[in-house]
Amino acid sequence: xxxxxxxxxxxxxxxxxxxxxxxxxxxxxxxxxxxxxxxxxxxxxxx
Numbered sequence: 001x002x003x004x005x006x007x008x009x010x011x012x013x014x015x016x017x018x019x020x021x022x023x024x025x026x027x028x029x030x031x032x033x034x035x036x037x038x039x040x041x042x043x044x045x046x047x
Contacts, residue, residue: 002014
């Protein structure tokens with residue numbers, strides 16, 4: 001899979017999967033995953 005770094009903290013990854021055409025995937029990078037998950041749960045959102 002090609003990965004390009006466009007600028008500081010900005011990257012693009014191209015992944016071709018024809019069976020998932022029309023769908024999208026997002027990725028996030030966090031310093032403290034447990035804290036983020038706690039904040040999400042506090043808002044009543046389910047993962």
